[in-house]
Amino acid sequence: xxxxxxxxxxxxxxxxxxxxxxxxxxxxxxFTNQALLMVIVAVVSSLFLTLAVKPNxxxxxxxxxxxxxxxxxxxxxIHTATGEDGLKFFPFVFTLFIFVLxxxxxxxxxxxxxxxxxxxxxxxLAALVIGLVIVIGFMKHGIGxxxxxxxxxxxxxxxxxxxxxxxxxxTRPISLSVRLFANMLAGHTMLAVFGGFVVALGxxxxxxxxxxxxxxxxxxxxxxxxxxxxxxxxxxxxxxxxIYLNEALHLHDNH
Amino acid sequence: MVRPPSERREGxxxxxxxxxxxxxxxAPDPDRLNDLGKRLDDFQTKHxxxxxxxxxxxxxxxxxxxxxxxxxVVGGGGIGWxxxxxxxxFGFHTxxxxxxxxxxxxxxxxxxxxxRAAHEIxxxxxxxxxxxxxxxxxxxx
Numbered sequence: 001x002x003x004x005x006x007x008x009x010x011x012x013x014x015x016x017x018x019x020x021x022x023x024x025x026x027x028x029x030x031f032t033n034q035a036l037l038m039v040i041v042a043v044v045s046s047l048f049l050t051l052a053v054k055p056n057x058x059x060x061x062x063x064x065x066x067x068x069x070x071x072x073x074x075x076x077x078i079h080t081a082t083g084e085d086g087l088k089f090f091p092f093v094f095t096l097f098i099f100v101l102x103x104x105x106x107x108x109x110x111x112x113x114x115x116x117x118x119x120x121x122x123x124x125l126a127a128l129v130i131g132l133v134i135v136i137g138f139m140k141h142g143i144g145x146x147x148x149x150x151x152x153x154x155x156x157x158x159x160x161x162x163x164x165x166x167x168x169x170x171t172r173p174i175s176l177s178v179r180l181f182a183n184m185l186a187g188h189t190m191l192a193v194f195g196g197f198v199v200a201l202g203x204x205x206x207x208x209x210x211x212x213x214x215x216x217x218x219x220x221x222x223x224x225x226x227x228x229x230x231x232x233x234x235x236x237x238x239x240x241x242x243i244y245l246n247e248a249l250h251l252h253d254n255h
Numbered sequence: 256m257v258r259p260p261s262e263r264r265e266g267x268x269x270x271x272x273x274x275x276x277x278x279x280x281x282a283p284d285p286d287r288l289n290d291l292g293k294r295l296d297d298f299q300t301k302h303x304x305x306x307x308x309x310x311x312x313x314x315x316x317x318x319x320x321x322x323x324x325x326x327x328v329v330g331g332g333g334i335g336w337x338x339x340x341x342x343x344x345f346g347f348h349t350x351x352x353x354x355x356x357x358x359x360x361x362x363x364x365x366x367x368x369x370x371r372a373a374h375e376i377x378x379x380x381x382x383x384x385x386x387x388x389x390x391x392x393x394x395x396x
Contacts, residue, residue: 080382160363167357168364168371171330175368179322232315243375 005192009117009185034121037113041102049098070098074238081242082249089245092132096125097238104184104230108223116233117184119177126173129241137248148251176240183233187226194219316376323368331361 013030020028052067060068074094078086100116107114115121137145149165150158194215201212311319335357342349 163360164364164367167331167334167361168327168367170334171326171361171364171368174330175322175326178326179318182322183318236315236319 005189005196008113008188008192011118033113034115034118037103037106037115038121041099041106041115044106045098045102070094077235077239078242081239082246085249086242086245093238093241093245096129096241097234100125100180100237101231101234104234105227107184107188108227108230114184114188116180117188119181122177122181123173125237126176129176129244130173133244133248136245140249141251145248145251148247172244176237180233180237183229187222187229191219191222191226194222311376311379319372319376320369323372324365327361327363327365327368328358329361331364332358334361 011032011034014033014036017031020030022029048063049067049070052061052063055061055064057064071094074097075087075090078090078093082089103115103121106112107116134145137148141147149162149169151161151165153161197215198212198219201208201215203209332354335354338353338357339350342353
């Protein structure tokens with residue numbers, strides 16, 4: 001048995017699809033386990049959310065109230081972070097939140113794959129967010145959007161401060177993606193390491209085998225913690241999206 | 256006096272009478288109505304203030320600051336490295352200079368990010384406290 005705790009993060013083509021699907025500029029494109037998980041997440045979450053609200057009852061069923069609660073949760077979050085006009089971006093933020101949340105939760109299923117533990121995926125999502133922020137900022141304020149990078153300071157400080165503000169803005173996708181990626185990576189590595197302890201102790205024989213129950217119990221506790229982290233990181237990702245959108249919409253209002 | 260709904264829709268007169276019966280003669284319990292009104296008011300005040308957010312835990316705050324600083328330093332250095340590479344392609348030999356300059360600027364940007372994050376977290380905690388004083392009871396979510 002392979003006890004390497006990083007083994008679980010390996011991206012590889014799923015069984016039976018060893019041949020590349022297509023070639024783009026000489027690079028083979030495979031259908032990997034990561035792509036499979038993302039397709040599953042997208043299909044399951046959209047199916048669940050559409051079917052759950054289908055009965056459309058006044059007194060909601062359990063699944064309908066789950067869908068409604070997630071709607072209200074995200075709507076309230078956007079409302080607090082960006083105000084009334086931020087609600088135009090509800091579909092985007094909601095999709096992002098549900099996608100990250102479902103990826104995190106599907107990754108918690110033993111034997112599956114955690115899509116959000118790949119920096120490529122989280123960075124693509126974060127770059128999408130920042131790209132949208134830039135586009136919306138320029139659409140709403142035109143060239144005035146660049147005022148975002150000019151803090152209130154005397155001119156001789158601005159020479160230094162403007163590059164700092166620009167870098168600070170450009171590094172946002174990095175911090176946004178690294179936070180999600182590192183949390184997921186750390187949590188799942190920890191789970192695998194403790195799982196390795198169970199196996200190692202269990203096969204040691206004698207009194208040590210009985211001791212293997214200790215890391216087993218710890219895994220249960222960490223698993224619960226990881227479920228919390230899975231939700232929290234999706235929440236943080238969505239709330240930071242809202243905060244960045246707010247800045248694009250309202251520039252310096254809250255500074 | 257309970258009739259199945261299929262029978263109710265039969266005649267116009269019947270329907271009118273049934274509506275009258277339902278709304279006037281079998282008026283609901285005023286206590287329940289008051290309770291419902293109170294709950295609706297509660298919901299509306301809560302909705303106006305937005306959902307209450309719990310303050311992030313210490314480890315979450317620490318992790319947030321760490322990533323903000325990390326992103327600033329790495330992003331700044333990376334931008335400088337990229338610009339050096341670009342300048343090298345156009346024949347300017349600025350090799351280490353831009354990277355050093357942008358590394359320092361990136362560190363400053365990282366600290367600026369941390370300050371901004373601290374500001375955000377402070378307002379979030381203050382908001383949580385304010386809504387704590389406002390309405391003590393939390394329903395659902």
